[in-house]
Amino acid sequence: MTERGEALVTAPDEARGAAVDGGDRPRPGAYRGLTVALAALRAGPPAILVLLVVVLSVASDVFLSLENVGNVLKQSAVICVLALGQLLVVVTRGIDLSVGSNLSLSAVVGAMVWRDQGSATLAVAAALATGTVVGLINGVLYVKGRLPHPFIPTLAMLTAASGLALYLSHSETIQGAPPVVDELGAGRIASIPGGGDVGWFPTAALVVLAVALVVTLVTRGLVWGRWIYAVGGSPEAAVRNGIPVQSVLVSVYVACGFLAGVAALLTMGKGDAGSPTSGALAELDAIAAVIIGGASFLGGRGSVLNALTGALVIAVLRNGLNLLGIDPNWQYIATGVVIVVAVELDVVRGHLESRFRSLQAVSAP
Amino acid sequence: MTAPVESSVATRPVLEVRDAAKRFGAVVALDGVTFDVGPGEVLALLGDNGAGKSTLIKAISGVHRLDSGSVTLDGLDITSATAMTVRSHGVETVYQDLALFDNLDPAANFFAGRELAGPAWLPRGLRFMSHRRMAERTAELLDRLQVRLPDLDAAVALMSGGQRQAVAVARAVAFSSRLVILDEPTAALGLRESARVLDLVRRLKDDGVAVILISHSMDHVMAVADRALVLRRGRAVGQTVPTAENHGQLVAWIVGAADGLTV
Numbered sequence: 001m002t003e004r005g006e007a008l009v010t011a012p013d014e015a016r017g018a019a020v021d022g023g024d025r026p027r028p029g030a031y032r033g034l035t036v037a038l039a040a041l042r043a044g045p046p047a048i049l050v051l052l053v054v055v056l057s058v059a060s061d062v063f064l065s066l067e068n069v070g071n072v073l074k075q076s077a078v079i080c081v082l083a084l085g086q087l088l089v090v091v092t093r094g095i096d097l098s099v100g101s102n103l104s105l106s107a108v109v110g111a112m113v114w115r116d117q118g119s120a121t122l123a124v125a126a127a128l129a130t131g132t133v134v135g136l137i138n139g140v141l142y143v144k145g146r147l148p149h150p151f152i153p154t155l156a157m158l159t160a161a162s163g164l165a166l167y168l169s170h171s172e173t174i175q176g177a178p179p180v181v182d183e184l185g186a187g188r189i190a191s192i193p194g195g196g197d198v199g200w201f202p203t204a205a206l207v208v209l210a211v212a213l214v215v216t217l218v219t220r221g222l223v224w225g226r227w228i229y230a231v232g233g234s235p236e237a238a239v240r241n242g243i244p245v246q247s248v249l250v251s252v253y254v255a256c257g258f259l260a261g262v263a264a265l266l267t268m269g270k271g272d273a274g275s276p277t278s279g280a281l282a283e284l285d286a287i288a289a290v291i292i293g294g295a296s297f298l299g300g301r302g303s304v305l306n307a308l309t310g311a312l313v314i315a316v317l318r319n320g321l322n323l324l325g326i327d328p329n330w331q332y333i334a335t336g337v338v339i340v341v342a343v344e345l346d347v348v349r350g351h352l353e354s355r356f357r358s359l360q361a362v363s364a365p
Numbered sequence: 366m367t368a369p370v371e372s373s374v375a376t377r378p379v380l381e382v383r384d385a386a387k388r389f390g391a392v393v394a395l396d397g398v399t400f401d402v403g404p405g406e407v408l409a410l411l412g413d414n415g416a417g418k419s420t421l422i423k424a425i426s427g428v429h430r431l432d433s434g435s436v437t438l439d440g441l442d443i444t445s446a447t448a449m450t451v452r453s454h455g456v457e458t459v460y461q462d463l464a465l466f467d468n469l470d471p472a473a474n475f476f477a478g479r480e481l482a483g484p485a486w487l488p489r490g491l492r493f494m495s496h497r498r499m500a501e502r503t504a505e506l507l508d509r510l511q512v513r514l515p516d517l518d519a520a521v522a523l524m525s526g527g528q529r530q531a532v533a534v535a536r537a538v539a540f541s542s543r544l545v546i547l548d549e550p551t552a553a554l555g556l557r558e559s560a561r562v563l564d565l566v567r568r569l570k571d572d573g574v575a576v577i578l579i580s581h582s583m584d585h586v587m588a589v590a591d592r593a594l595v596l597r598r599g600r601a602v603g604q605t606v607p608t609a610e611n612h613g614q615l616v617a618w619i620v621g622a623a624d625g626l627t628v
Contacts, residue, residue, distance in 0.1 A: 223480045224490035226469075230477050233466035240464050241478030242449065244490075251490075300468035353523055360515070360525035 034356045041352065044345040045294040045309045048338065052313060056320040063323055066192050070200035074186075074270075076315030077204035078103075078263045082286035083293070083307040084215050085259030088252040090290050091232040093299030094150040096253060098138060098157035099260045099286055103279030105165040106130040106264035110181070111174035111274025120178035127268070128261040134161055135257015139250035150253075158283065165276040173275040177268040185269015204266050208308075211262060216304045228252060232299035288335060289314055292342040313338060377440070378403050379543050379575040380425065380456075385434035387420055387599075394420040396599040397434070402544065407566060407576040409590035409607060411619055416596040418579050422546050425577075426458040427451035439543060457537035458546040461553075465533055467522035471514060472496075472503040474521055475536045506539050510568050527558025534565050544575045551585055563589050583612060597621050 056063045082099050089096045110127030114120070134157060141153035177185075184207055188199035219225035227248045231238045238245050260279075267278045293310025295302020317338065318331045378401035387395040395417050402408045410418050423429040425436055427448035435444045443451055466474050476499045482492035504517065512531045514524065521529055530550055537545050547566070551559040559582075566589045569576050580586050586593055586607045593607040595618040603618035605611050616622075 221493050222490065223482045223492050223494055226473060226477075226480055226494060227490065229468060230466050230473075233468035234464065236462075237464040237466055237477070243478045247490075300466070356523055357525050360523075360528065 030359055031356075034352055034359065038349065038352055038356065041345055041349040042294070044349075045292060045306065045313070045342060048292070048342070049309055049313050049316065052316050052320065056316065056323070060320065060323045063320060066200040068319065068323070070188060070202055072312075072315050072319045073205040073208075074202035075319065076311050077202065077208050078266050078270075078282065079285045079289055079311040079314060080208045080308055081211055081259050081263040081266065082282055083289035083311045084211055084304065085256035085263075086283075086286040086290045087295055087302055087304070087307040088215070088219075088228060089150070089256050090287075090295050090297065091228055091299060091302050092249055092252050093232050093235075094142075094249070094252065095154065095287065096135075096138060096256045097151065097154040097283050097287075098134065098161055099256060099263070100279040100282035100284075101158045101161035101165065102131055102134045102257055102260040103264045103267060103282055104276050105134065105161040105168075106261045107268045107274040107278050108165045108169045108174060108276050109274075110264060110268055111177060112168065114178050114181075114274075115174055115176060120180050123178050124181065124265060127264050128258060131261025131264060132254060132258045135254045135260070136250070138257065139253030142253065143246045143249050154253075162276075162280075169274070169276040171276060173271075173273050175273045177272050177274065181265050181269040182272050183269065185266045186272070187269075204269070207262065207266060211259065212304050212308060219304065224248070224251065229300055232301075234300075285311075285314055288339055292338055294342065294346065296346060297343070310342075376403055379406075379439060380577075381435075381437040382421075382425065383435045383437070385421065385424060385436070386432050387424060387429060388432060393599050395424065395431070395434075398596065398599070398601045399434075400594050400601060400604070402575045402577060404543075404575055405570050405573045406592065407570050407578055407590045409586040409593040410577055410579045410596065411586065411593050411615060412596035413619055415598075416619075417599040418596055419548070420599075421596065422458060422548065422577065422579065425451070425544075426456055426546060455540075455543035456546070457540075457542050457544070459530075459533050459537050459548065459550065461549050463529060463533040465521050465529060465536075468520055470518050470520055471507070471532050471535075472499045472517065474532060475499070475503050475506070475539050479540070502539075506535055509572075510535050510538070510565060512565065525558060526554050527561045530554065530558070530562050531565055534562070534569075538569060538572070538574060542574055544577065545569055546577045546579075548579045549581065550578070551580060551582060559585065583607070583615065587612070595619055 062068050082103070085099060086096055106127045109130045110123045113126040114123035117123070138150070138153050138157050141147060141156075142150045145153065147153050184203055187203035188201060189203060190199045190201040192198070192200050219228065227238070227243050230241070230243055231245050231248045235245060263282070264279070268274050271278065289310035290302065290307050291297060291310065292313050293302070293306035293308070295306045314335060317334050321331050321334065322328070380402040382401070383399050385395050385398040398417070398421060400408070410421065412418050420429060424431050427443070427446050427450060430445055435442060437443065438454055438456060441454065443454060446454075466477055469477070480494050481498045481502070482494045484492065500517065507514065512535055514528055514532070521532060524532065534545070534547065534550065550562050554562065563585055566576055566578065578586070578590060587609065590607050593605060593615055594601055595603045595615060597618065603614070605614060607615060
């Protein structure tokens with residue numbers, strides 16, 4: 001390619017009047033090879049999930065049973081919802097460490113309203129509003145408080161919301177949740193053939209599907225969604241193009257907080273209670289899910305499918321190791337390994353992309 | 366007026382800068398610079414580092430405000446207009462960093478911040494984007510500028526330096542531009558890609574867009590510019606048609622080895 005490049009030195013005038021050619025006739029071999037490699041890397045996270053499922057279905061007889069699949073879906077629901085919220089934040093180069101504490105606080109508030117008022121509507125509204133307000137405070141502190149990184153306000157919120165949840169509940173689980181919440185968090189539909197009336201498919205998975213659809217619609221269809229990716233891709237360019245960067249940033253923390261409220265409802269339903277520690281460490285699952293799923297921590301890149309894939313990898317890993325009777329502590333070690341593998345795939349992808357770029361520069365005729 | 370007197374006065378200039386002066390503290394950045402750019406004209410802005418080129422283009426694009434003097438666009442005084450106002454009047458500046466969204470495709474880059482979406486009664490952020498209309502407009506525009514990209518759906522991150530420059534320039538002219546200011550568009554590019562960008566500049570010219578080109582490459586200036594204006598220490602020290610014969614004169618003006626004609 002050096003020869004071809006040098007040949008141009010002597011003939012710059014040939015380019016005069018020719019089309020500004022963007023490399024639509026590249027050198028076939030290297031170009032195609034890189035394209036295939038990049039496609040394979042993008043398929044990395046789903047491939048990890050498929051591999052896990054295949055290995056576990058061979059290793060365990062019950063793994064693919066409807067009952068167990070239902071269990072995995074139910075166990076993954078909270079992580080999925082939290083991960084979808086976290087995704088929006090991560091796409092803008094941010095992080096929300098407070099979603100676990102936010103979940104606990106929202107669940108406590110929801111359960112208290114149900115206990116004291118007896119209104120399902122009020123209880124649900126209170127849980128969702130609590131999550132949203134916590135997110136709003138995160139966003140405003142970060143943007144208006146000019147804090148250097150969202151790590152700071154959300155770390156502060158992690159401890160503050162957790163403390164408030166413990167204070168309000170007197171460090172005790174508040175028993176009881178509205179029936180509709182119990183149905184959402186613990187209900188099952190679609191009975192197993194020959195298994196009686198009890199269904200296998202958790203209603204919580206339907207909630208996940210609904211949330212995923214809405215987030216997809218927002219990120220793909222709405223101008224707001226485009227702005228989220230634009231801000232994540234280049235905050236400076238977003239400012240220059242008249243995108244309301246500050247509002248966009250606040251909005252993703254609000255959305256993430258609202259989804260922590262939704263996750264709180266699922267958690268309340270699962271245990272028919274509001275516990276001040278029910279969301280402890282859930283933020284780590286949510287962040288791990290987004291990263292494992294293939295969203296870039298550098299911002300601007302990541303989809304709903306990425307987040308769901310990551311959440312399912314974590315849930316399947318836990319469920320599988322359980323079924324195989326392996327020490328539960330290995331789950332955490334395995335999750336750590338998967339995080340590193342997933343991010344390493346992302347790093348390799350970055351290298352290949354820059355190779356791809358330089359190839360484009362020299363391979364055009 | 367049936368018979369044009371002189372070819373140079375046949376059309377009214379797009380941009381008129383008169384006695385532009387700007388100082389930063391004790392440093393005189395611009396000291397009475399006067400020049401015009403006509404429609405379809407490529408004006409090269411030459412000068413050593415610190416000659417005042419950047420200050421001048423920032424004064425035109427509304428980033429800096431002149432201490433005295435005036436900037437007129439199509440007869441409209443934009444001397445004290447803000448950057449957003451100047452842009453809305455059709456002056457687009459492509460800075461060296463391009464300000465592209467690497468993670469988005471060309472169409473998303475073109476329409477960033479001005480997405481085609483509806484319905485109009487909703488707040489801007491809650492409108493549904495019309496992906497098809499944006500893709501069509503993008504394809505039309507790239508076609509008009511004869512910019513060929515391998516994949517219109519690929520993120521800009523996957524494109525070469527020249528392709529990215531082409532996308533940035535195309536974005537600049539996408540919205541009925543009158544004047545495009547290019548700051549070192551070929552500085553980071555190889556020969557082949559530089560040639561493509563220079564072609565693009567010629568096409569802007571053919572479209573009647575006025576272009577101000579900052580470049581350190583005398584070859585590129587000679588290849589596309591109709592006129593070259595040399596700045597030195599904030600003053601316009603010379604102006605001529607950049608040809609091989611004038612090359613020595615231009616260099617002399619740039620380094621200050623000879624007194625040029627003041628404009």
